[in-house]
Amino acid sequence: MWKGVLPVNVEQIDDVLVVALPARLDAVGVAAIENNLNELVTTHKGKVVADMSHVDFVASLALRMLLTNLKALQPLGGDLRLASLQPQIAEIFRKSRFDTLFKIYPDRESALVSYRS
Amino acid sequence: MLQDLLRTIPWFTYLDAAQISSMAASMAQRHLAAGDILFHHGEESYDCFIIVEGSVEVLIYVNGAEHRLEVYNAGDIVGEMALIDRSPRSASVRAITDSHLVVITEVEFKTLIGSNPEVAMRVLRNSTTRVRNTNQRMIGDLERKNNELLRAYQQLKAAQGDLIRLSRIEQELAVARQIQESFLPRQLPQLRGWEIGAYSRGAQAVGGDFYDCIELSDGRIGLVVADACGKGVTAALFVALSRSLLRAASQAPWIFQSGEILDAESILTGALWLVNDYICREHGDNNMFVTLFYAVLDPKNGDLAYVNAGHNPPLLLDAQCENLYELPEATLPIGIMANQNFPPQRTRIEPGYRLVLFSDGITEAMNPDGQPFGDERFHEVLYEDGHLSAKNLVSIVIAQVDSYAAGAPQADDMTLMIIAREA
Numbered sequence: 001m002w003k004g005v006l007p008v009n010v011e012q013i014d015d016v017l018v019v020a021l022p023a024r025l026d027a028v029g030v031a032a033i034e035n036n037l038n039e040l041v042t043t044h045k046g047k048v049v050a051d052m053s054h055v056d057f058v059a060s061l062a063l064r065m066l067l068t069n070l071k072a073l074q075p076l077g078g079d080l081r082l083a084s085l086q087p088q089i090a091e092i093f094r095k096s097r098f099d100t101l102f103k104i105y106p107d108r109e110s111a112l113v114s115y116r117s
Numbered sequence: 118m119l120q121d122l123l124r125t126i127p128w129f130t131y132l133d134a135a136q137i138s139s140m141a142a143s144m145a146q147r148h149l150a151a152g153d154i155l156f157h158h159g160e161e162s163y164d165c166f167i168i169v170e171g172s173v174e175v176l177i178y179v180n181g182a183e184h185r186l187e188v189y190n191a192g193d194i195v196g197e198m199a200l201i202d203r204s205p206r207s208a209s210v211r212a213i214t215d216s217h218l219v220v221i222t223e224v225e226f227k228t229l230i231g232s233n234p235e236v237a238m239r240v241l242r243n244s245t246t247r248v249r250n251t252n253q254r255m256i257g258d259l260e261r262k263n264n265e266l267l268r269a270y271q272q273l274k275a276a277q278g279d280l281i282r283l284s285r286i287e288q289e290l291a292v293a294r295q296i297q298e299s300f301l302p303r304q305l306p307q308l309r310g311w312e313i314g315a316y317s318r319g320a321q322a323v324g325g326d327f328y329d330c331i332e333l334s335d336g337r338i339g340l341v342v343a344d345a346c347g348k349g350v351t352a353a354l355f356v357a358l359s360r361s362l363l364r365a366a367s368q369a370p371w372i373f374q375s376g377e378i379l380d381a382e383s384i385l386t387g388a389l390w391l392v393n394d395y396i397c398r399e400h401g402d403n404n405m406f407v408t409l410f411y412a413v414l415d416p417k418n419g420d421l422a423y424v425n426a427g428h429n430p431p432l433l434l435d436a437q438c439e440n441l442y443e444l445p446e447a448t449l450p451i452g453i454m455a456n457q458n459f460p461p462q463r464t465r466i467e468p469g470y471r472l473v474l475f476s477d478g479i480t481e482a483m484n485p486d487g488q489p490f491g492d493e494r495f496h497e498v499l500y501e502d503g504h505l506s507a508k509n510l511v512s513i514v515i516a517q518v519d520s521y522a523a524g525a526p527q528a529d530d531m532t533l534m535i536i537a538r539e540a
């Protein structure tokens with residue numbers, strides 16, 4: 001298990017790691033969590049859900065951070081699925097077509113269910 | 118009885134009974150509570166004191182700060198220096214605990230010293246030890262001060278080194294900025310029946326946005342607006358890379374390959390495939406990506422073939438400045454997935470229409486309250502001032518964004534290019 005000060009809220013539900021991301025994922029926000037999130041995810045090596053319900057701003061660096069974690073997990077048989085995107089964040093994923101890279105769910109529960117099937 | 122008390126103090130050992138009794142009869146005593154001052158530095162008084170009970174501290178003041186030189190306890194003699202050399206007190210003395218002292222006047226002091234050479238010797242030894250201790254302390258203080266100065270000097274030198282390094286980095290950034298400016302078109306193409314206005318400003322010394330107008334075969338023109346992930350130096354390196362690759366890949370078939378005129382779709386898909394594949398293969402580990410809108414415009418008829426690789430959808434403003442259309446369909450940005458296809462789309466810029474290409478630094482410019490400029494305000498400006506020339510419209514939008522930001526630091530690079538077709 002990862003031990004240390006958590007920059008993000010982390011919860012393990014069965015075999016799924018649920019990570020709640022902070023509100024502002026601008027350059028500063030990303031720098032604050034990037035390393036720890038990466039360590040967390042690569043240690044877990046499995047199913048991860050990023051709960052984005054609090055996120056109200058994403059800079060391109062935040063997309064890169066998510067992409068980096070996705071690319072780290074997939075070869076290990078894991079995945080990073082996104083849940084609860086606020087409308088303006090969903091819009092950014094749509095415009096950048098990052099919505100084609102990630103499996104995106106309306107809420108945390110449906111993201112968890114998707115891992116069970 | 119004071120007489121009995123004096124007998125227990127070594128200083129009085131050699132006095133005979135008569136001397137002790139006469140001294141006790143005339144001798145004054147001082148009782149101090151803890152914190153009471155026995156005498157002050159600079160005071161002109163010439164008695165000395167023998168501590169019968171309690172303890173006192175010798176204090177000096179340097180730059181307003183109190184320093185304790187010495188602590189004296191029962192049996193110790195205090196203040197004899199002023200008595201010996203008749204000079205003002207060299208330090209202050211304060212009781213640490215409740216203390217009882219006997220006062221030795223000059224006459225009594227002489228009697229004491231005269232009573233036995235051993236007592237005189239003792240006074241001398243006492244004074245010599247104090248002088249020696251004071252000297253050692255001063256030397257120790259000097260050494261410490263010297264070390265502190267040395268350390269401060271080293272820190273200063275290190276800070277100066279940092280400053281020099283910083284100013285060198287700043288100089289290099291200034292050069293990088295100049296080089297980056299040379300990556301923007303020196304002048305925008307003059308096309309009959311068209312007008313192009315463009316502007317780009319980085320949030321930092323160097324930026325992650327760029328625009329370009331690429332001359333292509335058959336009088337066509339390539340229009341590019343792009344935004345590399347992040348900002349600053351990392352993003353600027355990717356700007357340099359992708360801009361150069363895109364230019365080379367777009368012009369090479371025309372310039373080097375027998376002048377065969379490719380259709381717009383082939384130019385777009387060929388160039389983008391090459392740039393994307395190169396970045397993915399060579400720089401994929403960085404997970405850096407570039408959102409990029411690339412269009413080939415045929416000024417003769419307004420035909421526009423384009424690929425939007427994950428960039429903000431450009432807007433088309435109609436001739437009456439009443440409707441804005443988002444150009445549909447986008448693909449993933451450049452640099453994410455190797456061997457990706459970039460299917461081109463087609464539209465036409467009708468007479469009087471304007472094509473507005475921009476980066477999210479425009480719509481996400483923040484005011485001091487952290488609220489973004491937003492699509493709505495952006496669209497309002499376009500409706501309101503869309504009839505102006507492309508260059509003026511660009512200036513007006515930037516001025517509106519700056520006035521909205523009201524001095525708040527620019528969070529992201531801003532780029533805007535407007536292509537207007539005459540009515």
